[in-house]
Amino acid sequence: MNKYKAIPDGYMTVGEVAKKMDITVRTLQHYDKEGLLSPSAMSEGGRRLYTDKDIVKLHQILSLKHLGFSLGDIKNRLIPLDTPAEIAAILAKQAASVKQKIDFLSESLRELEVLREEVLQMQSVDFKKYADIIVNLKMKNDYYWLIKHFDDQTLDHIRSHFDKDSGKAFISRFIQLQDEAIRLQNASVPADSDEGQKFAKAYWNMITDFTGGDMSMLPKLIELGQFQNTDLIWKEKQDIANRYVEQVLGVYFSRLGIDPFQEETK
Incomplete structure (x- = not known):
């Protein structure tokens, strides 16, 4: 009982303030430690004592904290x-x-x-x-969704050969060439024409850059337009592009006298 008589009128203990403001005692102790809200007095027994004025200041602190301000912001940037x-x-x-x-x-x-x-x-x-x-x-x-269709070998290859920038650059290059293949197909540009073979060379260079000379990666690229459960628009575009790519690459390899797909199976 003596402990409670020692609390002067007009003062509240840390526990009373915490309950009144719906915060924890530890929070008030932390505010005191940070020099943000010190008690107005101490009891004879060393208990923190707060006044209504402290409550007003605490309300301000809690309101600003609610807006996302840190205690450091409130103390060092706002209050001054x-x-x-x-x-x-x-x-x-x-x-x-x-x-x-x-x-x-x-x-x-x-x-x-x-x-x-x-x-x-x-x-x-x-x-x-x-x-x-x-x-x-x-x-x-x-085209993030394509990832689920690749096997571990292909993904390991991509992780080891491409970083964020080079990966984005390759995707952009791939999409650009696929769109060009669709344009050439729709325009009925012959596979053996100069324009068709120029495209074939650019497309094959893209493939060799991707594979790094590893011909075992070729089937994975060919499968890009053949995955099951892919976006219908994507699949339709790939079907058109792949038809033209197969034609121009057939002529391109014939003129070079090579068959990279046959070499890959050896």
Whole structure:
């Protein structure tokens, strides 16, 4: 009982303040330690004592913390400010920071939802592929979904030969050549024409750059337009492109006197 009589009128203990403001005693102790909100007095027994004025200041701290400000921001950047313009500038900066976090979380949510769909379609647990899909989502690669169709050999090859920049460059080059193949096919450009063979050379150079001379990778590239359960628009485009690619490469290899597919099977 003596302990409670030692609390003067108009003062509250740390426990009473914590209960009143719906926070923990440890939080108040931390604010005191950080020099953000020290008690107005100490009891004879060494207990922290707070006043209504402290409660008002605590309310301000909690409100600013709710807006995402750190304790350091509140103590060192906000409280020392003197003019509305200065405070408004800090609030605007904080708003920009919050928006950036929202954008990041929104993108993370999109990636989670996409990855979930990919996992269900894969019908297997493969965290290496999950990681590759996430990386490609972060790269804004619209063809991230192709990853689930590749085998481990192909993915290991891609991981060892391409980084973020070179990977994006290759995808861009591949899509550009596929679109060009569709244009040439629709325009009925002969496979043995100069234009057709110029394209064949560019396409074959792309393939050799990808394989690094490993001809065992060839079938994997040929299968790009033949995967099951792929996007119908993608598959339709690949069917058109592949028809033309097969024609021009047939002429190209014949003129060179080579058959890389036969060499690969040896």
